[in-house]
Structures are given as C-alpha cells and as structure tokens.
Amino acid sequence: MFNETVLKEINEIRAKYPDRRSALLPSLYIAQREFGWLSHEAMQFVARTLNLPEAEVRGTASFYAMFKHKPVGRNLIQLCTNVSCMILGSEGLLDFLNKRYGVEPDGTSGDGRFSLVIMECIGACGTAPAMLVNTDFHDNLTEQRIEEILEKYK
C-alpha cells in the first residue's frame, strides 16, 4: 500500500475535482513514480484510494503508452520511430541499441540498466531522430551520440 505521504498527495489531488475519476491519471502517475511500473497491485491501491472500480483503473491505464505494465529497468529509453524519425534512420538505431546494450523494444537489458519502448511522434520531427531517456529529451541522434548520451545513465 502507499505510505502516508503518498496517500496525502493523492487525497489532495482528489480534493481538487468534483468527480474522483478526474484524479485517476495523476494518481496513476504517482503510483508509477512510487513503484516504477503499474502492477495489478499498484492499480488496486489506486482504485482503493480513489474508491473507483479496479477494472476502470486498469482500462484507463492500459490506454496510455506512458504507463508501464511491466517492470522497467533503471532507465527508460523512449525512441520515436514515426515518419520523420524513421526516414532519418531510427530503425537502425533500434538495431544498435540491441547490439550495444542488449535491449529490445518492450524489453529490458539483462543488467537491468535500460528498458526500451517505441514512441509515436514526440514533436521533434525537425531534429529527428529523437528520444527521451527518463524525462530528458535528446535529438539529432546517431549511434555515436547515443553512446555518449547513455554514458550518463547508469
């Protein structure tokens, strides 16, 4: 279950809305922040805290790509493969990530250091290919740049 501070945080969010459903997305973010990913248990906590049906909570969570339904590594790489990024070589970068770090889309590297998911357009078409590592944004990617960038994420 959530600790007291987190419960308080969620209850404060809940108090802001007339309908407790409105607090669902922010609460799911908090759950993900606390547990790293949204296990069934974590979603049950959210459901219980907001007095919402469990199925509705999972239904909502499963709609958004930002919510993780499997444990993720210490760092999350979100690489765009939409049109601009694809044309500028993001598919090749996928292969590179696999070869160099042993991480596949929707998977986690054996050492638990990286998880990878594929994103739809993240609004950086002009400087494609682009990716997010955790919450940091990186563009104009090449294999070499990726290697440099990921050095910082242990």
Add this chain to the structure above:
Amino acid sequence: MITLTINDKEITLDKPLTVLEAARQAGIKIPTLCYHEALKPYGGCRLCVVEVERMPRLQTACTLMAADGMVVKTESDTVSKVRRGILEFLLINHPLDCPYCDKAGECELQDLVNKYGPTVGRYIEEKRRVPESHKDEIFTRNMSRCVVCTRCVRMCGDVQGASAISIMGRGNRSRMEPFSAESFNCEYCGNCLTVCPVGAILSRLYIHSFRPWQVDKEVETICSYCGVGCSLVAQVRDDAIKRVIPRMGFGLNKGLLCSRGRFGYEYINSGERLKTPLVRKDGKLVESTWSEALGIVADKLMKVKNSHGGSALAGIASPRCSNEDNYVFQKFMRMACGTNNIDSISRTGFAAAQKYFEDLLGQGTTANIIEGLKNSETIFILGGDPTAINPILGLAIREAARRGAKIAVLGNAKGLERFKTLQLVPSVFKEADVLEALLNEIYNVKGLRGENPALDKGIRALYEKAAAAFDMQGFDNLKKILLDSASTAVVLGMDLLQRTDGHRSLFAIAGLIYLLEARLYLLSEKPNEQGVVDTGCVPDMLPGGRPLGIHDFKRKFEAAWNGVIPENEGLTLLEIIEGAKNKKIKALYIMGENPVFNLPNESFVSEALKSLDFLVVQDIFLTETAEIADVVLPALGWTEKTGTYTNLERRIQLQKKAVETSNGMEDWKIIAEISNKMGYRMNFADSKEVMDEIAKVSPLYRDLTYQEISKGNCLWPYNGEPLRGEISEAPAVFKTANEYKGDFYLAVEKPLFHSGTLSRRSPALMKIYSEPALKVSVKTAEKLGLNEGDRVQFFTQIGSKEAIVSIDESIKDNRVYYSNNFKGNGIFSLLTFNIDKLTKMPGLEGCEVKIKKL
C-alpha cells in the same frame, strides 16, 4: 410537439426521442450494433448512420435527437456504402468462425453482414488473433470475435453497477477484460452476456451443446430463488432446461437477472433428486411406493389425532412452494388434522416483521413497488445487503444512487460500497439503541403526526424514557439526511431483527416510517414468503390475513371449507420445535423445509425432531431433515409444475411447467391425497382449480385467474380490501439484549451466489463460490495476523469449525461472517437462540467467537 420526416413519412413525437427511437416507433428499421435498448446511446460503431437534410455529414441516428422539421433518409447509396465499409472493417480482424461459434444463429454481426455487408473481404494481411480464454469458471472469453461495441462494459458499469470489466488496450488491440485478465471475479449476473452482440462472451454452462435454433420450446416463467420473482425464459430441448435467458423489457426485472436466476437452474436436473417415496423400516429409509407411503402417513396422523387431539399435530409450510401448495397445506392442517399449529421459516424474519408492522401501520404497508425505489430522494438501508439478498431490488438502489439519491446504510453492505452516501456501523447488539436515539431526535424535530394513537403514544413514551444526547460518528448526518428528504424509502433486512430484543428495533423503525412518511421494503430471501402468509400458513390468521380470532371471518371459511376450524391460535415455528422437544407435539408434517439445517442450534432442533412419534418430510432432495424423517415424499420443483408466487411487492406471478423430469408429485396433490385418505375431501383436478378456490375465499386474491395473472401486473389486494391495523397499544419492550463481550462476533453471511440449501446442488453456483469462507475485516485480519486463504479454526460456546479466511474490505467492524449454505458447514450449528417473546423470531445468541490460526 416535434414533427419530423423519415423516409418521406411524417412522424410526430410527444416526447423527445432520438432519430433511431423515432424511426423504430414508426416501424422503420435502422441497423445498429453498439446501441442497446437497456443502455445509454454510445455512438461508437456508426452503423446507424443516416442522411439528414442540411447537415453536412452522415449522422448517427442513435445519438441524434430528433428535431422539429428534420428530414431524414435512412437508406441511400451513400448510407449503404458506408455501412458496408464499416462491416468490412469489422471483419478485418473477425475470425469468421461461425461454424463452431455458439452465437451463430443469434449473432447480430452475422445478421448485419448478411443483410448489409460485403460478400467478399479484400483484406489479405494477418488477422489480429487473441487466444480464447477459459480461465473463468463461468464465462469463455473469445476476444478475437469482439467488435468493441462496449455494450458489456456499459451494462456492467452503468446498469449492474459492478464495473468488473473494461476495454483494455487501445486501437487495434482493444479488448474487453476483467481486471485480473483471467477470472471475472465479479457478481456473475451474466447481464454482459445478454447484451454482447457476438460470440465474444459465452456461458460455459451450455457451450457447444446446442444451437440457438435447436430448442423445442421456450417457457416464460419466473425465477425460483428469491422474493423478487424475476421473469425469465427457460429454453427446453429433449425435456431438459438448456439455458435460462431473460427477455429485454419483460417482467419487473426488465431483462436483467442475477447469478442465481441465470446460472443456478441446473439443480433441477441433479442426480440427487428424490426418485421414490421413502419409508423408515428397521431404522433405515428404504424405497417405497406412493400407495404404501401415503397410506402410512394418513394412518399415523389419524392415530395421533385420535389419541392426543389435533393440538399434538403441527405443520411447517414452505416459502419455496407455490400459493396453491401452501393454501392446500394449511387447509389440510386445519381441517383434516384439526390444528392451527402451522407456520413456516418466514417466522424467523419476513413473516414476523410483516405482522409487527401491519399490526401497527395497517395491512399492505410493508410492500411497495421496486421500480419506485429509483425515484426516492433518500434510501435508508438496514439489516442486510440488498444487492446480495434481493439482487434485482439492489440494482434499483444503485440506479437511485446514480440519479442522485442519498444512500444511508446502517451496518455492513458490500454491494453498496461505491454507492453509499453515508454509513453507520453500530457495534454489535447496539443497533436498537441507535435506532431509538434516531427516532427520539426525529420526534424532537418533527413532533407527532396524530394519526396513529398507538405509535404516537409509544414514540412519546420512548422519548420520555431515554432521550439523551447520542454520540456516534455520522449520526447527526444521518439524522439530517432523513429530515431533509421529501421521499424516503426504508429497506429492511432481517439480520438486525434476529436479536432477543429485535422488537425494539422493529418499533423504532415503525416509528421512523410513520414520522418520516417513508415507504417500507422488506427484503425476502425466499420466493414466496408473502404467499405463505397470504394463504394462511400462519398460526393466527386465515387466508387473506384474516385474524382467526374474529368470528365472522372464521365462520365464512368454515362454510366454504365445510367443517370446523379449531378455535385456538396455533404455535409458531420455534414453539413447534420446542413442542416437539417436550413431547407436546407428537407428529409433524414438513413441506419443503429443512429446519435441522436452517434454524439455529442444529443439535437442539434435530434432537427435538427425533423425539417426535412421527415425522413426514416432503421435498425434492434428501435434506438433513428428511434424513431423520419416518416418511419422505418426493415433490416436484421449479419448471416441473405450474403455480403462483407472490413476491415482496405483493405481485402475484405464474411459475410455469416446462419439463417432465422427475417422478415426484405436486406438493398440493400429495397433501390432497393424504387428506382424502383421512376423510377430509379435497377434489382439485389441477392447480388452477386450487387458485379458483383461493380466489373465492381469500379477500386479497378475489376473482383472480391464471389468465389475468399471465398478463402481469397483478398486485394484491386484487379486487379486495386490506384490513387496517387493529392495534391501539404500542407493544411493550420485554427485554434488552445481553451485553456482548467478546473480541469478535459471528454473523450470518448472506452470499449473492447461494440461497438456502438449494444452490449447493447448482454446479455453476458451486463453482463461483465453492467453499465456505470466514469473512473478516482488514482490521480483524491484522489483529490476528491472518492472510487471505489462511486456514483457521473458530469456536463458539457450542461448537467449532475450520475454514479458510477471506478478507473483505467492506466489513467495517469486528463481525466475522460465515454462511449457512454448504453441506455440513452451516453457521447455525454454532449458534443458539432465544425466542423474542413478542415477534417469535429467534434472537441469535452465543455469537462470541474465538479464532485460531492453523
């Protein structure tokens, strides 16, 4: 007034409707898929598109409100093309496995494609495939077939209120799933199954066993489980019930069912049904013939009557039997056996509470129309969870909550967790204190009404005695909600009343109803609790609720029945049992009841029955009570016979014969034959003739016929007049309850998935809830260091049991719940009782419980 034109036809509406509804009303068909009459419009599938003049794009008829002057075309080249396109898209991922899909024949997608769809698909890529899920005991989920219409999700959330399923994922990967993705773990009402247009949700009870068109007949009848009396359709093939389905818009349940009604029907085909009469010889029950068995019964009863008088005989009737059965039974007890010692299990709750309220408030005041709950401003619920005891009535409460009604709950009620406005859980045995305090406070604000001297006097006396400030969290809020409400309904379950001082709560509730001008709903666990009372299976009243003590009534019945009705009021249920124990009662006739298991203090009851000279039990199974009988007579059950039932609203409904499966006889017929052998003639050709007699003699069922009942909407008093209350003195308080001292307290669980001892023969219900669990609160679990699924032993003064633990967040106090449904595992074997002197209900005692982890 709205006038619009659809397909050149001018249509005038007297209330706002959608274009779809307006078209249907005018007999114009528009195809739909995500629309369902029981659900709110959704506008998801877009099959219902129509052309509307001056509107730029095609419009979805199911969501578009009809407006004055609108010109609509439901068919055109564009419309057909779009519909064909939509269907082609739906078929992209559909497996097209109609040849082995159970839905084929009643599949809406199949019908639509047949009528509007493309004959050839152009899609050659790989289809999305989702493996069929067999992880649930009741449902098979085939999500390859799902068209994501969300009908099931809307049914489960917006109507059933369970919200157990949702659409998971997004886009191409969307599919319906329960939270766990495996077992549904839900209320198992199956209402999602009713509305799924395709074969995506299927019932495992009959999967792959027949085709929808392969039924020999469909019989419209009612459910046999609880006092709501839902309409349903039994589909029969080869003289067996193949499945039970509801019919939309039909009956008081309007197409909804609960788990018991929909999935509990298989007990009727159970191999354990009694096949022949049994007679005890050399201490053992052996198979016998009808003529031998009936002969023995008539003979023994005559002997007891002749040597000890009628008062040594007694009968226990059944709220599971029809009005016809019960009517004949009480007539037999009174006229052939010469006794008014006749009662039923309803004395432990419904019948006793009803009598109390009717004495104070007048006949007919305890029943109201379920539909009316939906429009209440406030619903005050006490003494049980209506969503488990009378599930379809529970749905009306949930609906009221969605419409903004305030839901105030006293005690634990799991099914209302997400619907309640306010909950008070008084500590054990303190409920009467809370209710009396509430009555005092309300009287303080509102004063008396001056219409009912007995109540006015009683309320004032109570106030003078005990008006003290009352402090309990939520109490003031509850008081305010009740005082502010212009239309209040009180929904009362029996748990609260089964106390040695149950009558204190009863008086307080009667006072509240009177001062607040509230409507009362009594929850009723069995299908004919009202009928048992109406037909006179009570020791103090003749059919129609006519008091035995009023000579005019008695004389009328004596003239109609051609004989003498014994003078004195008879014994109530628990008094009959005590009478057996102390040898005042020598012979007992039990029709369709199992007192050994269903009454508290099993060993006491079974001792009492064993000390009888003669016990005859008439039933459909060899129950715990039948096992100790001298003669056992096999009866017919649900769908095997025709008869009427009176539900908790006092709606008289027809249960119809559909199959011929057993060798039993109708209950009333067995009794009539014995009566004839004992010299009191009863010549009914069929149950219809029994009803004809009831309609002649009962002032409440006057002139009622099967034909009239079949039309529905027969609520009593049918052409008759109810009696007003005769009581002028408020009943006294006899005893306050014992102080309760233990750490935990054992209470009776009333599970949604079980009903008496009938459901244990339903394979489906046994799969849903297969082993009795001790339900404990989160706090209790923490205190005892228990985890879900742990095994414990728990003890009361008179016994102990082992069970697994189930932690239930809806329990708010130190009560632990255990059911009385499973063979050899009833809570009542652990409890004792005192008779409430006033109501004659059992006050449960010895509820302190110790729990040990194993």
